[in-house]
Amino acid sequence: MKELAGKKEIIKQLKEKILAMEGFSSGPDSHQFDFNLRPMNAAFPGGTFPVGAVHEFISPTQTSFSATNGFISGLLSTLMKQDGICLWVSSGRRLFPSTLKFFGIEPHRIIFIDVRRDKDALWVMEQALKCNSLAAVVAELRDINFAESRRLQLAVEDSRVTGFLHHYFPRKENTLATVSRWRIKPLPSLVIDGLPGVGFPRWEVELEKIRNGQPGIWQFEWRNGVFRHITVPKRTVPEPGLPQKERHYA
Amino acid sequence: MxxxxxxxxxxxxxxxxxxxxxxxxxxxxxxxxxxxxxxxxxxxxxxxxxxxxxxxxxxxxxxxxxxxxxxxxxxxxxxxxxxxxxxxxxxxxxxxxxxxxxxxxxxxxxxxxxxxxxxxxxxxxxxxxxxxxxxxxxxxxxxxxxxxxxxxxxxxxxxxxxxxxxxxxxxxxxxxxxxxxxxxxxxxxxxxxxxxxxxxxxxxxxxxxxxxxxxxxxxxxxxxxxxxxxxxxxxxxPLYQEWLPALEPIRTAKGIEIALQRLLDTLCERFFNEGKGMRTGTFKGYRVDGKVEQISIGTNRASRNAVHLFKLFELKIPEIEPALGIELFVLEATLVEEVSETQEALWSMGNSDHAAIAELLDNIAGKVGMKSIHRYLPLEHHWPEASIKEVSSLVEEPETTWRTDRPRPLHLLPHPEPIEVMVALPDYPPLHFRYKGNLIKVAKADGPERIEQEWWLQTGPPRDYYYVEDENGARYWLFRLGTYGNGEPRWFLHGFFA
Incomplete structure (x- = not known):
């Protein structure tokens, strides 16, 4: 019996080692962030959102581009809570800094680097990922190949900085060496009792690929500065065939 | 003397x-x-x-x-x-x-x-x-x-x-x-x-x-x-200048690096003694044939770290054309600022060491240019384009708070794009609008939020902003320029919400 327990212990340690080698930290820093993505946690290796890794987000359309930025901003607000600074690299930025406050970020704590070419954006991101004084690095670019993404992954393995690679309007959706691939789509917001107006931003979050995890689709709403999981998505989508309520506007 | x-x-x-x-x-x-x-x-x-x-x-x-x-x-x-x-x-x-x-x-x-x-x-x-x-x-x-x-x-x-x-x-x-x-x-x-x-x-x-x-x-x-x-x-x-005449004309990159290293060491030692740091610097090589080759760097924050400054210059050394050789090297700090301990405290960064970030930014500025680095502070203006200002310093703190009382889009177009709309009644949000050839049906809307021109800055008709959502959940920020009854108002798309 004793031997068996010892073996189990060894296997557990080995598994953790393998995870660490694959780019998932198992140190204390991985548990200090609570992203409020509770039902999703089971999908992640080790049960927490992998920090200190590069995540890829794909947004083929303008609407998903904006939604993805919203979702990333929500994640950033948790990462930056401890007075962090974030670098936002972009080859085609449209982000309006003021609005970041809505997502719980002090916009003046973000340093924007606007470059013309994707190559420059990659160079800046790689340099930034090596700087462990940053809380996170976001890069928005259109083209990246596998080798380039590997360099980014190697950079974070030493520094433990979290990187968000936002692949917008991609020319092709190639495989990258990132730990995950996400797709965020906007969903119609919920208004209470048919009141006029627009509700809280709501997204369909698809974790398309996650190394050592379980991909899946969830729905989240950004309400009062935190993510809120939506359990009954049906309510938000009006059933086809039913006549729509007449709208009244304020 | x-x-x-x-x-x-x-x-x-x-x-x-x-x-x-x-x-x-x-x-x-x-x-x-x-x-x-x-x-x-x-x-x-x-x-x-x-x-x-x-x-x-x-x-x-x-x-x-x-x-x-x-x-x-x-x-x-x-x-x-x-x-x-x-x-x-x-x-x-x-x-x-x-x-x-x-x-x-x-x-x-x-x-x-x-x-x-x-x-x-x-x-x-x-x-x-x-x-x-x-x-x-x-x-x-x-x-x-x-x-x-x-x-x-x-x-x-x-x-x-x-x-x-x-x-x-x-x-x-x-x-x-x-x-x-x-x-x-x-x-x-x-x-x-x-x-x-x-x-x-x-x-x-x-x-x-x-x-x-x-x-x-x-x-x-x-x-x-x-x-x-x-x-x-x-x-x-110039107050901060170091000279290094070469015994024999220098023609190799390695030689130039050694000269630069020596000059930086002496200059940085001086900076340490006087509590100063370099913001911009020029490294000149006087060539045998009378021409002067020079490279310049700028830093985000006054620096007296010879290793860091060397890295910045190093990126540009290939631009120096030694030709027949360089007989004199001059390193000059054209802009010098005080380096104070309080400056480091202003960011109040808690756990992070922001000197490392400043050095990272210097590196980035050396590669892609200082103009590509932006940082914004809030301004007390309602006009969306005027509500932020760009700052060049890393330590400047906002004088006023960032506002969240009105909805603002996460993506703001640099120039509002004209759209064709179908409006049921004046002062109502559009029923649908056409943007880039696509017909977008409005399902939910909020507004209008009227933003007047700030007459002391510019004049013109006000904008009435609507926060609208289409059937698929995409959220837009539209505005009407002008009012009905006062000529034909025009509609624009100005941003996208998350």
């Missing part, structure tokens, strides 16, 4: 320039003239005319009478002045403080420079030989004071070096015109029989002042070193 000055007198500056341009004029009698009171007056004469006793100030017609073969050209004082300035800049390789001494001389502050050439004599020789080779007829002298060097260069033997403290003896036998005085004073001195400066020293100062005014005493004092005189250098001396 006692000062030493070198005065250079170009005896035929303007005509030497003509000879350089037209070599066939060499050894020919020619002069440059300019009109004065309706007559043509000689401004400069060639070396060949010296023998004929022709000097500037004579009338051209008289000269023609003495020497019919003389050629005449109009004088061009502007170009000559420029030549003198260029020559002064060329002398930067001999001293950091060359100055123009109009109309035809240069004054160099050579304090502490001559040992690099192995003493004052070889320093002077090197200068005179190089100028002679360039075709300039020069006389030069070294002395303790500007006045004495000036006097001896013009009235003494060419190449005189006055030993420190001996200028009074050297000046004794020179005429009073060596004191840089006005003609009226010189004429009065002449009338009273003062032929040598030495004679003046026997007269009590009060008498001299009564007869000739303060100017004479000042000039005398300046020549003897009892009165201070300031030089007006051609380039204001």
């Amino acid at each position: 006692p000062k030493r000055y070198l005065s250079i007198w170009f005896r035929h500056l303007a005509t030497d320039r003509m000879v350089r341009l037209h070599p066939e004029l060499r050894d020919k009698p020619f002069l440059l003239y300019a009109p004065e009171h309706g007559r043509m007056v000689v401004r400069a004469s060639s070396r060949a005319l010296d023998r004929e006793g022709i000097a500037p100030g004579m009338v051209v017609a008289d000269v023609r009478a003495i020497l019919p073969s003389v050629e005449v050209f109009p004088d061009d004082p502007v170009t000559t002045d420029k030549l003198l300035k260029d020559l002064a800049e060329w002398f930067l390789r001999y001293t950091p403080v060359p100055a123009i001494d109009p109309p035809d001389g240069l004054m160099l502050d050579i304090t502490g420079c001559t040992h690099l050439w192995g003493g004052e004599l070889s320093y002077l020789k090197s200068i005179v030989i190089r100028l002679r080779k360039g075709g300039y007829d020069v006389k030069a002298a070294i002395a303790d004071t500007i006045g004495a060097a000036w006097a001896i260069a013009r009235f003494g033997k060419n190449g005189t070096i006055v030993e420190p403290g001996r200028q009074a003896e050297a000046l004794r036998s020179l005429p009073p015109s060596a004191l840089r005085l006005e003609t009226t004073i010189l004429q009065r001195l002449e009338k009273l029989g003062f032929r040598q400066i030495g004679q003046l020293s026997r007269i009590p100062r009060t008498n001299l002042r009564r007869r000739f005014g303060d100017v004479l005493l000042t000039r005398l004092g300046q020549a003897l070193g009892t009165e201070p005189e300031l030089l007006n250098p051609v380039q204001p001396p």
Whole structure:
């Protein structure tokens, strides 16, 4: 019996080692962030959102581009809570800094680097990922190949900085060496009792690929500065065939 | 350190320039003239005319009478002045403080420079030989004071070096015109029989002042070193500059790196002692063929970290073209700022070390340019485009809070894009609109939020903003420019919500 327990212990340690080698930290820093993505946690290796890794987000359309930025901003607000600074690299930025406050970020704590070419954006991101004084690095670019993404992954393995690679309007959706691939789509917001107006931003979050995890689709709403999981998505989508309520506007 | 000055007198500056341009004029009698009171007056004469006793100030017609073969050209004082300035800049390789001494001389502050050439004599020789080779007829002298060097260069033997403290003896036998005085004073001195400066020293100062005014005493004092005189250098001396003359011309990148490293080490040590740091710096290489190669860097925050600064310069070293070799390296901090401990505290970054971030940003600025780095602070304006301002500093904190009371899109288009809309009633949000060829049906809407133009900044119709959501959940920010009943209002898409 004793031997068996010892073996189990060894296997557990080995598994953790393998995870660490694959780019998932198992140190204390991985548990200090609570992203409020509770039902999703089971999908992640080790049960927490992998920090200190590069995540890829794909947004083929303008609407998903904006939604993805919203979702990333929500994640950033948790990462930056401890007075962090974030670098936002972009080859085609449209982000309006003021609005970041809505997502719980002090916009003046973000340093924007606007470059013309994707190559420059990659160079800046790689340099930034090596700087462990940053809380996170976001890069928005259109083209990246596998080798380039590997360099980014190697950079974070030493520094433990979290990187968000936002692949917008991609020319092709190639495989990258990132730990995950996400797709965020906007969903119609919920208004209470048919009141006029627009509700809280709501997204369909698809974790398309996650190394050592379980991909899946969830729905989240950004309400009062935190993510809120939506359990009954049906309510938000009006059933086809039913006549729509007449709208009244304020 | 006692000062030493070198005065250079170009005896035929303007005509030497003509000879350089037209070599066939060499050894020919020619002069440059300019009109004065309706007559043509000689401004400069060639070396060949010296023998004929022709000097500037004579009338051209008289000269023609003495020497019919003389050629005449109009004088061009502007170009000559420029030549003198260029020559002064060329002398930067001999001293950091060359100055123009109009109309035809240069004054160099050579304090502490001559040992690099192995003493004052070889320093002077090197200068005179190089100028002679360039075709300039020069006389030069070294002395303790500007006045004495000036006097001896013009009235003494060419190449005189006055030993420190001996200028009074050297000046004794020179005429009073060596004191840089006005003609009226010189004429009065002449009338009273003062032929040598030495004679003046026997007269009590009060008498001299009564007869000739303060100017004479000042000039005398300046020549003897009892009165201070300031030089007006051609380039204001930068406060933070380090020099490294090379024993042999440097041609390799490695050599340049070593020179840069050494200069940075000395400069950064100085910064540490004075509590300062570099914001912008220039590294120059003076080439054997007279050209200057230079690279410049800028930092986000005053830095005195030699390793970091070296990294910034290193990116640009390939831009230096050494050609035949670089004989002098100069590192100059053109913008220097205080580095204070409080500056580091302003970010209040808790756990993060923001010096590392500043260095990262310097690296980025070196690669993609300073213009690509942006940081924003809130401004108290409702007009969306005016509600943020860009700051160049990393430490500036917002004076007002970021507002969240009104919905603002996460993506704001740099320019609002016109859309076609279908509106049921005035002041209602559109039922649907067409953007980039797609028909978008509005399912939910919020608004309007009227934002008026800020009349003290710009005038025009107000904007009525609507926050709308389509059937698929995409959220847009639209506005109507103008109102119904006041002409046809136009609609624009201005942003996308998350």
